[in-house]
Amino acid sequence: MSKALMAFFLGLLSFILFMFVGEAAMYHIGEAVGLFVALILMAAYFFICQFLLSRGNPNAHRKDWPIMLALDSVPLLLVFIMALAERREVILSQGLGILISCCGGTLAGAVAASVAARRRQRRQ
Numbered sequence: 001m002s003k004a005l006m007a008f009f010l011g012l013l014s015f016i017l018f019m020f021v022g023e024a025a026m027y028h029i030g031e032a033v034g035l036f037v038a039l040i041l042m043a044a045y046f047f048i049c050q051f052l053l054s055r056g057n058p059n060a061h062r063k064d065w066p067i068m069l070a071l072d073s074v075p076l077l078l079v080f081i082m083a084l085a086e087r088r089e090v091i092l093s094q095g096l097g098i099l100i101s102c103c104g105g106t107l108a109g110a111v112a113a114s115v116a117a118r119r120r121q122r123r124q
């Protein structure tokens with residue numbers, strides 16, 4: 001299976017996972033804190049996914065843009081739909097947080113993978 005297709009399915013899984021995790025966190029610990037916890041977990045999820053998809057590539061943060069876009073495609077589509085249907089306050093609180101979490105986590109994962117690959121190359 002190609003990495004881009006695998007990344008798309010991981011992004012699709014993230015939507016399902018965090019829909020339930022976010023709702024449960026908001027219900028049990030409050031709306032603001034639950035949203036914050038869900039966004040932190042989302043960033044960690046995208047970091048780990050991108051790191052695993054890009055490991056071994058010393059230029060992952062520059063060359064793996066198709067994989068990064070495939071991983072982030074579902075959250076990006078979600079934010080686009082939110083921008084069309086939701087109120088401004090919801091878009092600024094949830095939509096902006098989703099964008100920062102998914103794109104930031106993905107980029108950080110690619111950078112970490114490229115740093116690890118460069119270190120491995122220097123050791124050999």
